[in-house]
Amino acid sequence: MSGMNRLERWESRTQTPLMIAALVFLVAFAIPIVNPGLPSSVLRTCTVVQDVIWGVFLVDYAYRLVVAPRRWQFVRKHPVDLAAVALPALRPLRLVAALSFAHQVAGEKLRGHVALYVTTATLLVVTISSLAVLNAERGHPDATIQTWQESLWWSFVTVTTVGYGDYAPVTGEGRLFAVGLMLCGIALLGIVTASLASWLLERISEPDPHRQPATAADVAELAEEVRALRAELAGLRGPDQG
Structure with missing residues (x-):
C-alpha cells in the first residue's frame, strides 16, 4: 500500500473521532474560563482532559507526517495543524487544534451546503475567539472584557465587521486573537458573497x-x-x- 493510500485511509478513519475529541477539548477548555470558581478537582480534570486530547492531536499529526509520501509538501499544506501542535506553551492557542480538525471534517461533510457550513464555521470561530480573548483579558487592570457575555458580544460585533468599540482587547495575546477573528469575518463574508453570486449565475444560465x-x-x-x-x-x- 502506497504512502498516499495509507494517509488517506488514516484520515478517513480518524476524522469523526478527532472531531469528537476536538469538541470535548473545546468544552474542557471553556468550563474553567466561563466559570473559574469551580472546585479545584473539576479544574484539574479539565486540564487533564485537555492534555490527553492534545497528545492525541500530536500523535495524529506525527503519524500523518510519517506516512505522507512528500513530507515537506505535507507540512506546507497543513500550517494550521503544525501551529496547533507546535505551540503547547500557549494554552489559548491550543484552540487552533479544535478549529483545525473541526474545519477539516465539517468542510468535507458540509461541502455543497454553503449556508450550513458558514453557520457552523461562524459559531465555532465566535465561540473559540470569545473564550480565548476572555482568558487573555480577564484580570488585566485596563481590560474592558471581564465576563463571557462581554467577550461573546465583542466576538459577534467583530466577526460581522460592525465594530461598535464598546469592548476591545488590551493585551497583546487578546489583540492577536482579535486580528484572527477579523480575518475570519472578512473570509466568511467573502464566502457568502461568492456563494450568492454563484447561485445567481447558475439560475440565470440554466435552461427553464x-x-x-x-x-x-x-x-x-x-x-x-x-x-x-x-x-x-x-x-x-x-x-x-x-
Missing part, C-alpha cells in the same frame, strides 16, 4: 424546463408560417413569369 415546450412549438409554428408564405409568394410570381 417550463419554457422549452412553448419555445419548440413557437419555432414549429413559425416554420410552418414561413413555408406557407413562400408557397403564396411562389403562386403570386407564377403568372407574371408566365
Whole structure:
C-alpha cells in the first residue's frame, strides 16, 4: 500500500473521532474560563482532559507526517495543524487544534451546503475567539472584557465587521486573537458573497424546463408560417413569369 493510500485511509478513519475529541477539548477548555470558581478537582480534570486530547492531536499529526509520501509538501499544506501542535506553551492557542480538525471534517461533510457550513464555521470561530480573548483579558487592570457575555458580544460585533468599540482587547495575546477573528469575518463574508453570486449565475444560465415546450412549438409554428408564405409568394410570381 502506497504512502498516499495509507494517509488517506488514516484520515478517513480518524476524522469523526478527532472531531469528537476536538469538541470535548473545546468544552474542557471553556468550563474553567466561563466559570473559574469551580472546585479545584473539576479544574484539574479539565486540564487533564485537555492534555490527553492534545497528545492525541500530536500523535495524529506525527503519524500523518510519517506516512505522507512528500513530507515537506505535507507540512506546507497543513500550517494550521503544525501551529496547533507546535505551540503547547500557549494554552489559548491550543484552540487552533479544535478549529483545525473541526474545519477539516465539517468542510468535507458540509461541502455543497454553503449556508450550513458558514453557520457552523461562524459559531465555532465566535465561540473559540470569545473564550480565548476572555482568558487573555480577564484580570488585566485596563481590560474592558471581564465576563463571557462581554467577550461573546465583542466576538459577534467583530466577526460581522460592525465594530461598535464598546469592548476591545488590551493585551497583546487578546489583540492577536482579535486580528484572527477579523480575518475570519472578512473570509466568511467573502464566502457568502461568492456563494450568492454563484447561485445567481447558475439560475440565470440554466435552461427553464417550463419554457422549452412553448419555445419548440413557437419555432414549429413559425416554420410552418414561413413555408406557407413562400408557397403564396411562389403562386403570386407564377403568372407574371408566365
